[in-house]
Amino acid sequence: MTDVKEKGPEVTLTLPADTGNGLKTQEMIINMGPQHPSTHGVLRMELTLNGEIVTKAIPHIGYLHRCFEKHSEAMNDYAKVIPYVDRMDYVAAMNNELGYAIAMERLMDIRVNDRVEYIRVIMAELQRVASHLLAIGTFGLDIGAFTPFLYCFIEREKILDIFEKASGARLLYNYIWIGGLMNDVPADFKSDTAAFVKSFRPKIKELNDLLSMNRIFIDRTANIGVLPEKVAINYGVSGPSLRGSGVKWDLRRDDPYSIYDRFEFDVIVGKGEMGTLGDCWDRYIVRVWEMEESLKIIEQALDSMPDDGDVQEAIPKKIRPPAGEIYCRTETPRGELGYYIISDKSTSPYRIKARAPSFVNLSVLPAISIGAMVADMVAIIGSIDIVLGEVDR
Amino acid sequence: MQQFLESFLPAGPLVVFVFSIIPLMIILVYALFAIWLERKVAGHMQDRLGPMRTGWHGWAQTIADLLKMIQKEDIVPAKADRFLFKLAPFIAFAASYGAFVAIPLSSGYIGSMIDVGVFYIVAITSLLSVSIIMAGWASNNKWSLLGAMRTAAQTVSYEVPTVVTILSVIIVTGTLNLMEVTEMQTGNAFLGFLPSWLIFHSPFMVIAFGLFFIATLAEAHRVPFDLPESESELVGGYQTEYSGMRWGLFMLTEYADMLLLSLVGVTLFFGGWNSPFGSFMEGPLWGAFWMLLKGMILVFVMMWLRWTLPRLRVDQLMNLCWKYLIPLSFVNLVLIALWEMIF
Numbered sequence: 001m002t003d004v005k006e007k008g009p010e011v012t013l014t015l016p017a018d019t020g021n022g023l024k025t026q027e028m029i030i031n032m033g034p035q036h037p038s039t040h041g042v043l044r045m046e047l048t049l050n051g052e053i054v055t056k057a058i059p060h061i062g063y064l065h066r067c068f069e070k071h072s073e074a075m076n077d078y079a080k081v082i083p084y085v086d087r088m089d090y091v092a093a094m095n096n097e098l099g100y101a102i103a104m105e106r107l108m109d110i111r112v113n114d115r116v117e118y119i120r121v122i123m124a125e126l127q128r129v130a131s132h133l134l135a136i137g138t139f140g141l142d143i144g145a146f147t148p149f150l151y152c153f154i155e156r157e158k159i160l161d162i163f164e165k166a167s168g169a170r171l172l173y174n175y176i177w178i179g180g181l182m183n184d185v186p187a188d189f190k191s192d193t194a195a196f197v198k199s200f201r202p203k204i205k206e207l208n209d210l211l212s213m214n215r216i217f218i219d220r221t222a223n224i225g226v227l228p229e230k231v232a233i234n235y236g237v238s239g240p241s242l243r244g245s246g247v248k249w250d251l252r253r254d255d256p257y258s259i260y261d262r263f264e265f266d267v268i269v270g271k272g273e274m275g276t277l278g279d280c281w282d283r284y285i286v287r288v289w290e291m292e293e294s295l296k297i298i299e300q301a302l303d304s305m306p307d308d309g310d311v312q313e314a315i316p317k318k319i320r321p322p323a324g325e326i327y328c329r330t331e332t333p334r335g336e337l338g339y340y341i342i343s344d345k346s347t348s349p350y351r352i353k354a355r356a357p358s359f360v361n362l363s364v365l366p367a368i369s370i371g372a373m374v375a376d377m378v379a380i381i382g383s384i385d386i387v388l389g390e391v392d393r
Numbered sequence: 394m395q396q397f398l399e400s401f402l403p404a405g406p407l408v409v410f411v412f413s414i415i416p417l418m419i420i421l422v423y424a425l426f427a428i429w430l431e432r433k434v435a436g437h438m439q440d441r442l443g444p445m446r447t448g449w450h451g452w453a454q455t456i457a458d459l460l461k462m463i464q465k466e467d468i469v470p471a472k473a474d475r476f477l478f479k480l481a482p483f484i485a486f487a488a489s490y491g492a493f494v495a496i497p498l499s500s501g502y503i504g505s506m507i508d509v510g511v512f513y514i515v516a517i518t519s520l521l522s523v524s525i526i527m528a529g530w531a532s533n534n535k536w537s538l539l540g541a542m543r544t545a546a547q548t549v550s551y552e553v554p555t556v557v558t559i560l561s562v563i564i565v566t567g568t569l570n571l572m573e574v575t576e577m578q579t580g581n582a583f584l585g586f587l588p589s590w591l592i593f594h595s596p597f598m599v600i601a602f603g604l605f606f607i608a609t610l611a612e613a614h615r616v617p618f619d620l621p622e623s624e625s626e627l628v629g630g631y632q633t634e635y636s637g638m639r640w641g642l643f644m645l646t647e648y649a650d651m652l653l654l655s656l657v658g659v660t661l662f663f664g665g666w667n668s669p670f671g672s673f674m675e676g677p678l679w680g681a682f683w684m685l686l687k688g689m690i691l692v693f694v695m696m697w698l699r700w701t702l703p704r705l706r707v708d709q710l711m712n713l714c715w716k717y718l719i720p721l722s723f724v725n726l727v728l729i730a731l732w733e734m735i736f
Contacts, residue, residue, distance in 0.1 A: 030535045036628060052539065052707060144616065144704025150439040216617055216703045374539065375626045375706045 027055060030374075034063050038142045038378040041388030043362075045377065054377060057369040059362055064392040072352045078104060078319040079178060081352070086172040088354060089390040091134050094127035094163070095332035097176035102257050103328035103339040104178040108321045115309030116180050117259045122193060122301045123163070123175065124258075125294040129200070130159040131333035132240075132287040132294075135385040139284055140211050142382040143220050148211040155203055158196050165192065179313035194302055197295050204292060212288060221284060222275030225368045225380035229278065235364040238357050239335025240290060241384050244270040244283030251331035263300050265293045280383035287385070318347050334358050334385060358390040416493035416504065419685070424648045427692060428455045434696045465637030470533060473634065477531035481524045482635070482642035488520035489649040496656050497572040498684055499666045501677030510571040511559055514657060515552070518612065521650065522548035525631050528643075532634035540630025543620045543707055550714040551611035551618075557722040558605040561729045562661045565594055571657075575665030590664035595736075597729045602662045604722045606691075609654040611710070614647065616699040620707055655691035656684065663687050 017025055032045035039045065042063035048056040068088060072081040085100045086093040098120055105112065112120075137152030160170045166185045167175035175182045211217055227237070232245040242249055250267040252260040268289040270282030321343040329338035335357030344350040361384050369380050429444070429452060436443025444451025469475055492514045494504030507513055522544055529541020566574045580589050587593045592602055611618035620630075627633070632643055659665060664687075666680030674683075705713065 028535060030539075038626065140703065144619070145702065146435070147439050147700050150441065154440055210701075211703075214703060216705055219709055220703060220706055373706060373708070375620075375704075378626050 032374075032377065039381060040138065040386055043381070043386065043388055043391070045365075045381075047374070047377065049374065052373045052375075054369055054372050054374065057366050057377065059365055061359075061362070061388070061391050064388045066389075066393065068354065068393040069352055073349055076348045078321070078348065081349070082177065083172065083174050085354070086174060087389060088356060088393055089131075089332060089334060089337075089358065089387045090171060091387055092127050092131040092333045093172050094123045094176065095131075095330065096337065097173065098124050098258070099328065099330035099332065099337045100339055101176045101178050102330060103326055103341055104319070104321065106328055107324065107326040107341060107343060108178075108315075108319070110179050110313055110315065112180055112313055113309040114259070115306045116311050116313075118301050118305040119181060119185055119189075119311070120176055121258055121260065121263075122298050122305070123166070125297045125301070126159050126162060126193070126196075128294045128333045129291045130156045132291050133159075135287055135333070135382075136207070136211075136284065139379075139382040139385070140217070142378045143217055145211055145214070145217065148207060151203070151207065151210070155200055158199075162189070162192050162196065165189070177312075178319060179315040181311040184311045190302055190305070193298060197298055197302075201292075201295065204288065208288065212285060218274050218281060220375070221280040221379055221383070224275075224280045224376045225372060225383060226276045227278040227283075227364060227368050231364065231367060232278065235367070236360045237335070237364050238360065239331070239333065240286045241283050241335065241361050241364075243268060244286045244383075245278035246270050246272070246282075251329060251336060255329065257328070257330055260297075262304075263297045265296050268293060280379045283383040283385075320345055320347055329355070332357060334387065334390065335361060354393060356390040356393060358386040358388075359393075362386050362391055413494075413504065415502065416496075416498070417490060419498070420490065420493070420645070420649045420652065423652055423685075424645050425455045425459075427648045427651070427689075428458075428644070430693070431696050431699075434693070435700050438697075438700045459641065462638050462641040467639070468634075468636050470634050472533045474531040474533070477527050478634075479639070481528035481531060482639045482646070484524035484527065485521055485646040486642050486649065488517055488524060489646050489653050491517045491520075492653050495571055496653070496660065497575050497665055498656075499677045499680030500575075502681065503572050506570065506572060509569045511563065511569045511574075511657070511661075514653075515556055515559065518650070518653070519548070519552065521646070528635070529631040532631070534634050536628045537631050537633045540620075540627045540633070543627075544614070544631065546707070547611060547614075547618065547620060547710060550711060551608050551718075554604055554714065554718040554722045555608040555612060557719070557726055558601045558608065559657075559661065561597075561601050561722070561726040562591060564726070564730050564733055565591060565598070571660050571665070575660055575667065578664040579667050588664055588667060588669050590662065590667070592662040595729065595732045597725055597732060598662065600725050601722075601729065602658070604718055604725065605658060605661070606694075608714075608718060608722075609658060610695065610698070611714070613650045613654050613695070615651065615695050617702040617705050618710060619699075619704060620710060651692050651695055652688055655688040655695070658691055659684060659687040 028049045030047050030049055032047055033039035034042040034044045044060040044063065046058040046060060047054050066087065068084050072084055075081055082097055082100060085096040089096050133152040133156045137149035140148040163173055163175070164170050166189060167173040167182060169175075227241065227245050229245045229247055232242050232247060237245075238249070246269050248267050248269050251257070252265075253267050268286050270277055270286055272278070272282060273285070274281045323343055323345045325340070325342040327338055327340045329336050336355065337357055338355035340351070340353040340355070341349050342351040365380065365384065369377055372380060432454065433443040433450070444454035447453040447457050469478055495507055495510035495513050497503040525544040526541045529537040529544070532538075562574075563569060566577055568574060578588070578590050592598050614620075632640055635643060666684040668674045668679060668683055
């Protein structure tokens with residue numbers, strides 16, 4: 001089923017074949033998207049179908065291309081790039097900002113104080129929970145379960161409320177700045193976050209009862225879209241999609257950035273409980289339990305977060321980093337987000353490139369979807385959890 | 394009923410017209426209510442309110458939607474088969490409306506006392522799949538076609554368990570006429586207090602009802618068997634290219650079908666228009682009330698399932714039907730026949 005070596009095939013239809021009873025059959029090419037309810041945005045899949053069985057699947061991207069790199073290079077201000085990175089993975093904007101801020105701080109050799117680090121980690125982990133909630137909810141929606149989607153959204157709203165109190169925005173925050181934060185968190189940030197963590201724990205169990213352990217849901221997702229460990233590594237898949245295949249790889253643990261080395265948490269990997277290792281259900285359940293781990297990190301961070309500290313380091317208004325280049329990678333909810341920045345001592349990057357996890361993860365889609373049915377395609381796309389804003393940038 | 398109408402209307406076509414339009418009125422009013430109910434059920438199950446702006450708790454939302462749909466442009470895709478495309482929704486609705494003729498809505502009303510009532514209903518509801526294939530084919534859209542092909546397979550398969558479970562009821566009743574089936578269930582015979590509905594007749598009847606209900610879910614294309622129009626896979630299935638009132642007719646058909654199959658279930662298993670309290674609250678009008686109330690309860694269960702369960706895949710749907718439902722329903726048929734022989 002999984003042929004790794006296969007190149008992007010040119011679409012040629014088989015000739016009409018005689019079935020022996022006077023009727024003829026032929027493969028059918030069908031466009032899934034860009035206007036399709038379950039392609040998570042504007043992904044276009046060119047499917048070659050034999051009946052309902054997919055024989056070839058070619059993703060076409062670029063419908064949401066917004067020239068992130070070129071824009072950033074012409075922005076004439078490093079700080080003004082942050083709203084752009086927000087808009088790459090728009091459901092996990094905090095993580096994108098964090099990655100960019102860390103890359104810039106490493107390039108400029110700035111160290112931020114502990115309070116900033118703790119707030120950043122809490123924000124990033126809250127965002128991870130919010131993003132996973134969205135991924136889980138829409139995955140259920142793809143399978144046909146409408147209600148869990150809204151249950152997930154209720155919880156996500158609570159996280160967005162916390163973000164709104166801190167940054168004023170609910171989706172694209174522009175909150176984590178180079179050398180600090182936009183502003184300090186409000187006074188009740190700690191209690192709000194602690195209350196959310198407390199109220200959210202039981203909801204994970206509820207979600208598992210409602211969706212994860214639902215027989216129909218398991219039937220629809222187990223043994224579907226199996227991504228073997230080797231294939232995942234060969235394609236450079238990262239994040240929950242990689243861990244769903246049983247690879248214990250999480251940058252927060254394996255290449256710690258910020259202050260992640262101070263926290264105790266497990267790296268969740270798929271175990272193939274319901275079917276084969278690396279199937280859609282494994283990728284899904286990894287996200288569910290990762291929310292639990294994120295809660296652990298948030299709790300530890302809340303306990304040891306210092307109460308004082310300036311959230312803005314003294315950095316010049318116009319940032320002119322020393323000439324040089326940096327590649328810095330962080331773990332976003334979708335995987336390994338890397339920023340490659342070349343500075344030529346001017347006020348805007350000479351070159352900036354984002355290694356977007358969604359883009360790389362999407363590349364594995366043709367390899368794992370051959371032999372699936374149209375309904376499985378929806379499950380596979382949902383389980384890889386791509387955000388088209390990040391795929392196209 | 395007919396005599397009652399003739400008492401104040403001149404006999405002839407007018408009486409027949411009024412007589413035959415009653416189910417249509419019921420369907421239309423019910424559809425207005427059921428679509429609103431579906432939204433409210435969905436809303437409250439999902440921790441939100443559902444429609445609230447149009448009237449008290451949004452009761453007029455369906456009417457507002459209806460007015461919107463009527464005003465919409467009647468779009469026929471350029472390369473569609475115009476005739477079939479326009480015809481399909483009407484056939485779909487005619488199929489489910491036509492089936493109401495054999496349903497005894499109360500002790501005083503049945504459209505036609507045909508002796509093969511159940512058989513007629515099974516036969517005419519099959520027309521629905523014809524109209525869906527028509528719609529899917531005529532749309533000249535690959536998604537529609539896939540949806541239509543799924544429907545054909547699904548409806549043909551699930552008719553088998555439906556018919557076999559109905560057959561097992563017929564073994565007990567000995568008649569296909571639904572009015573007679575209902576009349577047999579009058580009174581409180583079982584254990585002194587249970588109404589003498591067929592579901593209490595033997596344990597196997599409960600199993601038969603379970604099988605029947607699952608099969609009707611598939612016949613009415615409701616979750617978890619709503620593959621023909623599964624919006625997250627097939628965009629809109631056979632409805633993809635439809636808009637405005639033609640789409641509205643498909644919607645109306647879906648809800649009419651839910652009511653129809655629920656009413657068949659009620660008639661076969663839950664005593665039809667019989668009151669659950671013996672002779673208390675009995676009579677033709679109360680009969681209609683009980684019939685529709687019981688039907689609505691089953692419709693509500695369908696809605697409840699819809700907002701709880703995910704959707705099966707097409708091959709799993711076929712597996713469920715051919716590997717589980719059909720053998721089970723045949724075994725159940727034999728057991729019911731044995732029960733009838735022994736007791």
